[in-house]
Amino acid sequence: MARIAVDMDEVIADALGEHIDRYNKNFNARVQRDDLIGRSLRQFVPATVACDVEKLVHTEDFFADLAVFPHAYDVLLKLSDENEIFIATAAMEVPLSFDAKYKWLLKHFPFISPMNFVFCGDKSILHADYLIDDNARHFERFKGTGILFDAPHNQHVTGYRRVKNWLEVAEIFS
């Protein structure tokens, strides 16, 4: 049995898709996911609106309706039979998100106990065997094994095992 910590945004919840949608709507733009190779939406947009684009995330409803990543549900359900699954999300960067994130997790991953939700900032505090995350910075001081979940912004990151999707996560633990 392993303990697997799983990030939320960009790993099980499509926060980037929602952010792009809101940006396109608010700024009458046509950004697509593939435009963001190696950079964040904030880094991609004109510098004059970068802060406003960031603010789109800082609303109470942003996290309420995020789509679940393909196969995240069924792979985690299966993995939870023989492993301890924790959801570890960097909620301290967007304090308004606590409540919406909690409800989202209850709704979409009802088989994971809220006792296994962790809202944190610095993920080096996690005691787990694996951390599946799209931000490699969290692996630097993490004592377990980092697994980099593929995202446009991390395309140029090397040095960690990369998974393209949840089916590849399932393969690692099969």
Next chain:
Amino acid sequence: MARIAVDMDEVIADALGEHIDRYNKNFNARVQRDDLIGRSLRQFVPATVACDVEKLVHTEDFFADLAVFPHAYDVLLKLSDENEIFIATAAMEVPLSFDAKYKWLLKHFPFISPMNFVFCGDKSILHADYLIDDNARHFERFKGTGILFDAPHNQHVTGYRRVKNWLEVAEIFS
């Protein structure tokens, strides 16, 4: 340099005092802290009102105005010079508390970065050298050293180093 995880309720924040005050006011009672040796307020009150007493905590404002435990501020301020301090609070049991707890920590412990706040349930997820907590159950699967912070309900607990107050915490790390 050590990493010290610190519980919030009954260690730095006087949640029990507030709970007793609200109980006495709502139920026209005169409970005092010393009445609760070896048991929680919920266990002390008549069984017929136990659930209503529990509900007094489940409000958005309960955590907003808690008093800070004596010397918690100055001892943690000093310890933070040479140690990493994380605040780890079992917020998942009272989801309504997220926002109030976050604001309380910012207000009363401004020298601790929000990146070092952890809202969790099962504290065995913490990777730290020490955990200062009034609930010994959190020490059972914790890999570091548990330090039991004295509270009425834990008077009969043995097997862990006990500190009576924050001055005794300071002595341990001096």
